[in-house]
Amino acid sequence: MNATVAIVGRPNVGKSTLFNRLVGKRLALVDDTPGVTRDRREGAATLGDLKFTAVDTAGLEEADAESLEGRMRAQTEEAIAAADVALFVVDARAGITPLDKYFADILRKVDTPVILLANKAEGKAGEGGVYESFSLGFDAPVPISAEHGEGLADLYEALRSTLETLGLDNPFDPDAPDADSDSDEEADKAGTAERPMRIAIVGRPNAGKSTLINNFLGEERLLVGPEAGITRDSISVDWKWRKHFIRMFDTAGMRRKARVQEKLEKLSVADGLRAIKFAEVVVVTLDATIPFEKQDLQIIDLVQREGRALVIAINKWDLIEDRTEAWRDMREQADRLLHMVRGVTLVPISGRTGQGLDKLMEEIVAAHRIWNTRISTARLNRWLEGVLARHPPPAVGGRRVKLRYLTQAKARPPHFIAFCSRPEALPEAYLRYLINGIRETFKLPGTPIRLSMRKGENPYASKVKKRNIK
Incomplete structure (x- = not known):
């Protein structure tokens, strides 16, 4: 079973900063404006040797159920219900607010285990808020600084202990692809x-x-x-x-x-x-x-x-x-x-x-x-021979541009390279004519097509001659 850890709290306490710290990249937007996060965002998180799915959530607010803030809160409540553990984040520098107390009452009534985190606890400015957070009625708060990476060892101990109690000490496959990975x-x-x-x-x-x-x-x-x-x-x-x-x-x-x-x-x-x-x-x-x-x-x-x-x-x-x-x-x-x-x-x-x-x-x-289409060089050049016979490149400056060879360099999107005598002299209109011809003949509707022109002879001509000599 895959352990899921939801990060919850009122707006602007640093939930998304902590989420980015745990997943090891800036997946969630972070800004001083309250209420930046609105939808749940999931990511493969690592803390020491613990692997789990972290869920960033919208800030908890008191609001009418039909309002935008009320619908955001409903999304967060769904995340809490689906999670194995909830990390309840408060702002140690701001101290405990009535909104923190209100939602602490809600969290004490759910079945999901809660770990209280006093964020922004770096330096003396956060000490008072850490002690004040004892009043919320959870186990001893874990003082951390998500921005500076302080207190993560204590968070590790608290999270490991909770996951072991649930029988989910390290269930996430460390080799599984990240849900938000930018790389293939x-x-x-x-x-x-x-x-x-x-x-x-x-x-x-x-x-x-x-x-x-x-x-x-x-x-x-x-x-x-x-x-x-x-x-x-x-x-x-x-x-x-x-x-x-x-x-x-x-x-x-x-x-x-x-x-x-x-x-x-x-x-x-x-x-x-x-x-x-x-x-x-x-x-x-x-x-x-x-x-x-x-x-x-x-x-x-x-x-x-x-x-x-x-x-x-x-x-x-x-x-x-x-x-x-x-x-x-x-x-x-x-x-x-x-x-x-x-x-x-x-x-x-x-x-x-x-x-x-x-x-x-x-x-x-x-x-x-x-x-992802790839077209063989032989097919491309048979097509090119017919094109040149029907509609050869125009003469520019009294000299006709000679198109000699066409090949596909890569796919994703299809990218073709044409070898010719004077690439710089080939009119843009003729390039569009070639692209449209490739698109129509090889059935590539709607996809971007790249066509690069290179100066030179057929790069494979010398190899053909050598094979003939042998």
């Missing part, structure tokens, strides 16, 4: 068959990204509501669709750069950009009632420049009345505006009702396969 190396250790497909869900604020993922999972795993910009961190969730292992990332809504002024929103957007960078497939979620806004096009362009496989989900399709006319308009706009990813798949869905979600996953898997 850890996943490769687990075997290719178990390696999850990394999918990032991105889009403008309030496009329905979190609702979409919740419907995939069949549970209210991510915080949702009518307010725009609820999601701040990029949160990963693991699940299985048919035979495919999936790691899906929910991201903060991306507004136009000029509108992003606050530091916290800049951090949220940067976290979303990081999710795109390390994804394999990116699903750009558009609002069917206002599709292809300028910001939508900028996000799609970003995904294309990063070289990720792309699928466009037209969300809130259940709100459209004349769907035939709307679909025709959207397809026309996509063909006209998205020439760099010509043929990209559009999937009408409703994250709220679940309409079209299986079709969306089928297209995600197909886009991933196309993104």
Whole structure:
């Protein structure tokens, strides 16, 4: 059984800082603004020889159940109920507040064992708060400084003792891939068959990204509501669709750069950009009632420049009345505006009702396969011979550019290299002609295609001649 440790407490006591310390990387956003964390975030944590799953949670607040803060609290309460141990964090420098006492009363009533941590206890400024925290009615508080890494040995002893009592002293497989790892190396250790497909869900604020993922999972795993910009961190969730292992990332809504002024929103957007960078497939979620806004096009362009496989989900399709006319308009706009990813798949869905979600996953898997496509050099050059016969490169400065050889350098996305006499003289229009021809002939719709030009002869021509001589 995998031990789960939830980090809980009121806002701004340092929960996310402690979470980052335990998982060994800056996965959770950290800022002086209270209430930065809203969704639960999980990560593979290490403390000495203990391996466990740490869960960062939203700050506990007294609020109406229907309010945003109330829904955040419900998420935290679910995390506490699902955890094997709860780390209750208080701010030693601020002292014990009425809110700390209120939630201490709640935690004493749950079955989950609680370890009290007095954070920010470095120096004399935190001593009073450490002694004051005895009044909360738990075992002796563990004074720590999550920011400076102090007191972790005492936390280790307290956590080990609690886990041993539960029979969960060190259950986490240290060789298992990190749920939020940026690298595929850890996943490769687990075997290719178990390696999850990394999918990032991105889009403008309030496009329905979190609702979409919740419907995939069949549970209210991510915080949702009518307010725009609820999601701040990029949160990963693991699940299985048919035979495919999936790691899906929910991201903060991306507004136009000029509108992003606050530091916290800049951090949220940067976290979303990081999710795109390390994804394999990116699903750009558009609002069917206002599709292809300028910001939508900028996000799609970003995904294309990063070289990720792309699928466009037209969300809130259940709100459209004349769907035939709307679909025709959207397809026309996509063909006209998205020439760099010509043929990209559009999937009408409703994250709220679940309409079209299986079709969306089928297209995600197909886009991933196309993104990984490799084409043999022989096929490429047979195609190139036909292209040159029908439409040779233009003469520039009185001299015709000679295209001699074409090969694929890599996949993910497909990247081709053409050898020619004067790469710098080949017009941009002819390069687009070649890319479109490759896309159409070898059935690579929607995926970014890279084409680099190199000066030189066929690099394999000398080897062919040597074999003929022999």
